[in-house]
Amino acid sequence: MHNHPLISKARDDFPILKREINGCPLAYLDNAATTQKPKSVIDAIVSFYENHNCNVSRGVYTLAEEATEIYEAGREAAANFIGADDSGSIIFTRGTTESINLVASAWGRKNFKAGDRIILTEMEHHSNIVPWQLIAQTSSIELVYWPISPEGRLDLSELEELLTDSVKLLAFTAVSNVLGSINPVGEITKIAHSRGVPVLVDAAQAVSRMPIDVAGWNCDFLAFSGHKVYGPTGIGVLYAKKERLEGMAPFQGGGGMIRQVERQSSTWAEAPQKFEAGTPPVAEVAGLKAALEYIEQYGIQEIQRHEQELTVHSLKILSEFPDLEIYGPKDIHNRTGVVSFNLNNIHAHDVAQVLDERGIAVRAGHHCTQVLHERLGVPATVRMSFGLYNDTSEIDSLFKALDRAREIFLY
Ligand SMILES: Cc1ncc(COP(=O)(O)O)c(C=O)c1O
Known part of the structure; x- marks a missing residue:
């Protein structure tokens, strides 16, 4: 999968992205909650x-x-x-x-x-x-x-x-x-x-x-x-x-x-x-x-294109697993940057905790949208949300780490 070259370079602009969490490089996928700050800010x-x-x-x-x-x-x-x-x-x-x-x-x-x-x-x-x-x-x-x-x-x-x-x-x-x-x-x-x-x-x-x-x-x-x-x-x-x-x-x-x-x-x-x-x-x-x-400096349209690529990539992988429930529009033109899902029979918080063991930061819960979650018929979802510094390898690591969640909670 192609990652926009300029945007991949953006990673270096963010000091916090050099951090390791639990011995793994930080994969920060909670940008809907807050974004990280570049050095210039x-x-x-x-x-x-x-x-x-x-x-x-x-x-x-x-x-x-x-x-x-x-x-x-x-x-x-x-x-x-x-x-x-x-x-x-x-x-x-x-x-x-x-x-x-x-x-x-x-x-x-x-x-x-x-x-x-x-x-x-x-x-x-x-x-x-x-x-x-x-x-x-x-x-x-x-x-x-x-x-x-x-x-x-x-x-x-x-x-x-x-x-x-x-x-x-x-x-x-x-x-x-x-x-x-x-x-x-x-x-x-x-x-x-x-x-x-x-x-x-x-x-x-x-x-x-x-x-x-x-x-x-x-x-x-x-x-x-x-x-x-x-x-x-x-x-x-x-x-x-x-x-x-x-x-x-x-x-x-x-x-x-x-x-x-x-x-x-x-x-x-x-x-x-x-x-x-x-x-x-x-x-x-x-x-x-x-x-x-x-x-x-990067251009909001470039950032939009990059986040849409990441969204397409995530939706494609999500659709390959029958035990993953995906929320939101199927048509990529009607959505951007945020992908929420549930792993069957495992609570969203448990999923997020297992991901954190691998340095992957995602949000789990109702994301301050209880009316929406009531409408969706679930109390909580796991949400990954992208920023300009994310790349497809972080998303791939997330899906790989879901196997660990399946191992711990289901088998
Ligand atoms: C759609 C939407 N509206 C409003 C807010 C509230 O933003 P803030 O907490 O920065 O005031 C958020 C924060 O997550 C949001 O996602």
Whole structure:
């Protein structure tokens, strides 16, 4: 099997991949949980603290100006990376979860009323379910689930039926973190908009796996996390259309988000600062910018092609074993980068533990998608998820190690 030469070279960029686990080379196949960090990202964070550390927007001295420049350059980089026309549409958060909570609280509080509905899909991560449940419980709103097909796809004609007059938002993931399904964001958004329904896209998994195009997709909100795109933890992005931001209440109160504070009340700064209360994560933004530049060096399309090759390779091997159950779309054009399975009669956690003995890191469990697992009729799955540094030999080692699991637990 061919491994893209540039991408194979990428392994050297990641210090952690030189580690051994239990005497074996690390095969890191849990990229849907978090990606590893290239040296350039680590260096950008260290360089910020060694050379530029300062709070932003609060000083007129050189360091303060440098820190502010670094922070705002990160906003520009994030906007460019997702195809946003205006960096004023980029709000920095702690991650996808906080971005979605921000919309649920700051936009939801102003726009939902009792009797309204929110459409979610059955493949959502808990962070695109629970924030809506919290607001639904206080505002008497109903959550409606767009069902998935048995192989984990969404049927667009069913959406038309779900879009009744009481629907005020459609929130869905661009790529499933369990099934790997790619949802047609542009088409879905068009259908929702034709009924006047705004759309929030959870791009946590998509952002490292395919080009993101908020302007082309025309989505109203989009969320992603830095740590899933080879950047640091503690930094996330919320993209919001300018007109949506205008109709939003503040999310949190504090320094940086005000225009004027009086004893009993305050007025607010313009967006995006209005939604960034307190000292922002400047070093993390420096790291995120380095991560986006790192991806651009290889090209997101190349990374997508490489991950699809790895997905095809895994699905082919999986289909050769009758004791392996595979989840997600059969057609490779509808999925990317994530492959979940079960080995008959062996619990997913036991499988993952045996793999760890060989230095292979995979995730086992419900992957924060209990609604989806209930739909699949299993409590847990084993998930391998790829990054640009993985190669087919790691996948082959995983399948070889499954024999060991069979030996221990079945024979
Ligand atoms: C599809 C999806 N949405 C949201 C999240 C939450 O991301 P974070 O924990 O970085 O906020 C994840 C994380 O696994 C995810 O896979």
